[in-house]
Amino acid sequence: MPQQEQERQSRVITRPSNREPRRFRVSVLNDDFTTFEFVIMVMMTVFNKSMAEAEDIAETTHIHQKSTVGVYSLDIAQSKVAKATEMARAENYPLRFEIQPE
């Protein structure tokens, strides 16, 4: 319980952002080398998609060059993308993702 309302302007912060954290959309991009199966696997393991959802995303990517995977906090978005990208690079796939603020 706030005893007294303190003056907010006396705060010294390096960047003036007290907005609510933004949410970020993660999209997966198409390429000619990454296999269907791999994309599905990544969707299921890293992004917790079901088989059906994963297939759907893979299809859409193939057709439309880009497909939305999900909306997350920045931290999670970055972390998941990093993980998926690393997995792809390990298999020599050039799979790429995009993170955009919502």
Add this chain to the structure above:
Amino acid sequence: MPITQTANVTGALVEAFGIANEKRNEFLTPEHLVAGFLKDRDFWDAFCKCGRAEALEAEIYQYINSLDKTPEDKELSIEFSAQLKEMFDIAGNAAASAMVNAVQTHHIIYAIFQLEDSYARFYLEQNLESSIPDFLNSLISLSDDEDGGVESGEKLARYLTPVLPREIVGMKDEADRLLRVLCRKTRSNVLVAGGRGVGKTALAGGISDRLEKGKVPDMLKDYLLMELNTTAILSGTQYRGDLEGRVHSIMESIADQENIILYIDELKSLGGTSKTDDGSKDILSLLVPYMKSGEVKFVISATHEDIKKLTATDNGVLSLFRQIDIEEPSDEDAAKIIKGILPELSEHHGVKYDKDVTAQAISLSRRYIQDRCMPDKAIDLLDEAGAYAQTRHEKKVTEKTVAQALADICRIDVAASDDQTKGDLYNMEEGLKKKIYGQEKAIRQVSEAILMSKAGLLDNDKTIGSFLFVGPTGVGKTELSKVLAKQLHVPLHRFDMSEYSEKHSVAKLIGSPAGYVGYDDGGILTDTVRKNPYCVLLLDEIEKAHEDIYNLLLQVMDYAVISDNKGRKVDFRNVVLIMTSNAGARYAHKAAVGFDRTANAGEAMAKEVKSVFAPEFINRLTSVVVFNDMDKTMAGMILDDKISKLQGRLDSKGITLEVSPEAYEALLKEGFSPAYGAREIERVVNSRLTPLLMKEILFGRKTGFTASVKYENGEFTL
């Protein structure tokens, strides 16, 4: 770039991992870390001063719960999230630029405030009311404790435990006095002294309770009673100086806190009652400066013996304390105390205690348990009774249960405290007569004395009976003692006084004085009686003992108590003391010549006894029991007994013994000797009968035959 982090940070990280593990999150995020920090008391308190800790916690957990959970069947692997790595980077740089070699809490928090679009940052900012720099400052002073050589708050917890508050009955004056002493300016230390089990530790609980309820002088209102864990202090110290350093840092932080009363449960645990080689290792001497200065208030409990030992080695320490003695409570107070404890015991054992068991436990434990004090011994007895009932799946604790529990504790036969014994006592005289032949008078005297004692008609401060058995050798003096012990269901302890005929023998019985070899071994007699307070004590051939032993016995017979070499008192009130003597045995034999034997034998013996033993010795005896010498009937009965015993041995071989009447008479004639008693008969049987059988058993018919012993022409034949 600093490569280490402080214990606080590590602790928070470990907690964070725990949370992530529990929630099966794949990433460890700054939010997890904040949740981890919130679990630390100091951090929480610091945040509370600057903002709303509960709201922060709620929001953080809301976020954490929204994160993806790895399914149960998949293996969980937790990684640092992108922002967590970023955060550590920033924190490391911050620490480096501050020129410290470890990342501290405030570096971490500062780093979180630099993150973009971070929920951890957002929630922290939301719930912070003071400014960020103020909050960071308060975290910095937290870290100061980490860096310093002083034990920080959480580490101190390793050595101190709060004394659990306990409502106590009684001891109000003592508690008041204790609190008063603590209010003093100097030497505000208390030494709580009392016997084992009298309630010293309980008093500490009571003080804690009063502190909690505020029923204390104003000066002490914010104080806490904490117990010092001496083994924790000692553990892990290897090198010289380790212990000193540790004790000093602990004391410094306690003194800083300014509201701790230090309770130490046993003076002994501080050492100091026996000097070690280098004399530097006892905690007590390290604490003395703090006791003197009054920076820390001490309450130490000790037994009177320990205090004595302490004054022997170091007089100065005691003057730093005010001693408060705790006496044993009266029976009414003890009953009240027990009433308070009974519900707990009841619940623990799952049994119900009868109404009367409290009073019974108090009186029984007062009578039979000597090495501890009330109220503990009564409570102990009730506890044991409860366990007894519990293990036998009985639902109630009755007087009988308590009696049985007592038997276990003090090793007295259950029968001794049972009502059944009355039957045995009634038949005791008869039972004795069956086993001992021809000593009706003696048996009667002894039985009477014992029954009187059991009925409570005799003086309670004496032994059950002190008897001097006199008579010729081999008429049953030792035998009577054995049989008596069996009838009373107590052990028989025999001491042959011919082994104690020298001056130093007293030391064997009650222990050597301090400084002599064998001081620690104790005395045979005192140890025996202490372990078996209910017994028949047989001192054979008392006239052979050294006169110092007589003096010892004088005290036993008069006051039923001896102090051993260590000063402990041994209770003889439940001992039947029997001393045997052959003094005047030869006179019994002599008196036989020419006169009516029985009358004069007795007189002659009595006279002789009076001249051999000092009057004050005889005076203290319950009675002098004169044993009749052997007469023919007695001899006959003994012969029968010996023959039947022999038969018993032969039974296992299937051999039946038949003694012809002539052989019987012959044996009797040879064996009967007033001078040598029953042993002669045994000798005759052994020398005449058994050799005959011996040859047959080994070389002849071996087993399963009937041996007919006949007497012809002065020879025994089969």
